[in-house]
Amino acid sequence: QLIYLDGDFVKKEDAKVSVYDHGFLYGDGVFEGIRAYNGNVFRLEEHLVRLYESAKSILLEIPYTIEEMTDVVKQTLRVNSLQSAYIRLIVSRGVGNLGIDPRSCKGASVIAIAEPLSLFPAELYETGIEIVSASSRRNRSDVLSPKTKSLNYLNNILVKIEANLAGVPEALMMNADGYVAEGSSDNIFIVKDNKLITPPGYIGALEGITRNAILEVAKERGYEAVEGVFTRHDVYVADEVFLTGTAAEVIGVVKVDGRVIGEGIPGKVTNDILEGFRSIVN
């Protein structure tokens, strides 16, 4: 496996960053999770716009044009002979001194990794997953906007730890007021009377690219699909629940905090939406 690291492709075992890299020391950097399907990099433009806007938002200068970065992504797939893969694109503030002041960093570091990856085991896409609500609240203090994706994932990791401790694959984050924001690494949709609802960014949900694609797919398939605020109660009494994300793709949720959702299997709307999603990614 070859990793893109600051202009070179290096073997996985040689792909190392300095202990003075501020991405490592402080999570000072931005990243994207992108997916290629049969050679087609899904919504690469949207991912790169989010990456560059996230970087600009934290005054991180990316030393590549968007065209050059596009080429890095495509080259990383090519050198690894991958047609379908998950791509992790990382831009860190780079090497500096031990202080947090970004001015000590002399140049951003660009890394691209491509490998076959799915967030959840394949069988869970058939059965659906059980999730719990996390006590950790969604806090976007690391960034300035729901559109920004930074390397600061401790909030998400604490939620993933709660899922692990509960013996389930994912957990939901509420915002400070108790409204449902999203999963540790994915967005959430509830379905009620054939209407799809997903939390707006101002609740603390990352404006996921998959989420936005699903809103389009749903409308094309004749569903009402809106951004809306809801609580755990609304999740418990929903007809269907599913999660979306680049790594997650679309996965049905069949139990939340011990409450069975719908018939306890991925519902017909979820399966219809998944079919629609599959048709636009290939």
Ligand code: PDD
């Ligand atoms: N995550 N919310 C959070 C907190 C996420 O980390 C992610 C993606 C999403 C879904 O966003 P998108 O549809 O743009 O991928 C929502 C990992 C990095 C991923 O799936 O690649």
